[in-house]
Amino acid sequence: MDHETMKLVAKGQKENELFDKEYPFYCLVEVASNDDPELVPESSERLLEFIGVVEDNIKDGIVPQGEGQANKIWNMREDVAVVASEYGFTLSYDISLDSKSFYKIVEYTRQKIAETPEFTASEKESIKTIGYGHIGDGNLHINISIPGYDNLELAEKLDKFVQPIVMGFVREHKGSVSAEHGIGSHKTSFLEYSKSKPMIDYMKKIKQVFDPNGIMNPYKVLP
Numbered sequence: 001m002d003h004e005t006m007k008l009v010a011k012g013q014k015e016n017e018l019f020d021k022e023y024p025f026y027c028l029v030e031v032a033s034n035d036d037p038e039l040v041p042e043s044s045e046r047l048l049e050f051i052g053v054v055e056d057n058i059k060d061g062i063v064p065q066g067e068g069q070a071n072k073i074w075n076m077r078e079d080v081a082v083v084a085s086e087y088g089f090t091l092s093y094d095i096s097l098d099s100k101s102f103y104k105i106v107e108y109t110r111q112k113i114a115e116t117p118e119f120t121a122s123e124k125e126s127i128k129t130i131g132y133g134h135i136g137d138g139n140l141h142i143n144i145s146i147p148g149y150d151n152l153e154l155a156e157k158l159d160k161f162v163q164p165i166v167m168g169f170v171r172e173h174k175g176s177v178s179a180e181h182g183i184g185s186h187k188t189s190f191l192e193y194s195k196s197k198p199m200i201d202y203m204k205k206i207k208q209v210f211d212p213n214g215i216m217n218p219y220k221v222l223p
Contacts, residue, residue: 001026001077002106005130008083009076023059025103027135028077080132081143087128089155090145093166096138096179105169106131106142112165113144119161123154139179142166167193183221191221 001009003024010019019026064070084090097105110129113119119127126147133140144162146154170177171193178187178194191200204222 001028001080001132002103002130004128005080005132006076008087008128008130009080011083019062021060027058028073077132080130080141084128084130084143084145087145088147089149089151089158090143091159091162093142094179094181095140095142095166095170095175095177097140097170097173097175098138099135101169101173101175102133102135102138102140103131105140105166105173108169109142109144109162109165113162116161118157119154127158134180137179138175170194185220188219188221188223 003022006019006022006026062073064073081092084092095105106129113127113129114124123146128143128145130143130145131140144158146158149155167177167190169175176194177190178184183191195203200222207216207222210216
């Protein structure tokens with residue numbers, strides 16, 4: 001989770017007493033063991049120490065003191081989408097990128113919003129762009145939110161402005177326009193951003209074999 005995500009979640013949950021300092025990013029690591037459960041905390045300490053040695057820009061860490069505190073931290077991560085929607089109208093993108101580009105898209109989107117004359121200064125100040133996801137598989141959730149649900153004009157303007165930016169970045173950096181949750185019916189027009197025409201043609205041929213009448217999950221993935 002980036003700093004803006006943590007601020008939003010901490011404000012929504014009022015659980016920020018767990019973190020007495022602020023950092024640019026927060027990484028949640030869960031450790032499991034088939035050995036004696038009493039050894040898991042010791043393994044966690046060793047893992048934290050190992051991470052600090054490998055990556056010297058890690059500044060701090062928390063080892064949960066019991067299942068209750070562990071659940072509290074997990075809840076902060078799992079409630080991100082909830083608190084974003086409580087803030088207001090939210091554009092959600094579920095993409096994948098390699099590690100070099102993983103967070104650059106968040107910074108790039110923020111920069112484009114800040115530079116454009118499409119929005120007033122007050123509108124720009126109210127727009128929140130946050131990034132969070134799964135580092136291991138390069139799956140990033142980028143959310144762009146505005147306060148409340150009453151300003152339909154701003155919501156539509158934001159959607160039209162942001163979507164080409166996000167999808168264009170993904171195509172340029174050879175990522176996937178939809179990672180964890182699939183293409184569905186909303187991103188079918190962007191499938192070619194991640195897949196070549198021959199690949200899409202093969203997908204159609206495979207579907208034709210199993211579904212010649214086009215009745216299985218129609219209008220999804222393949223238009």
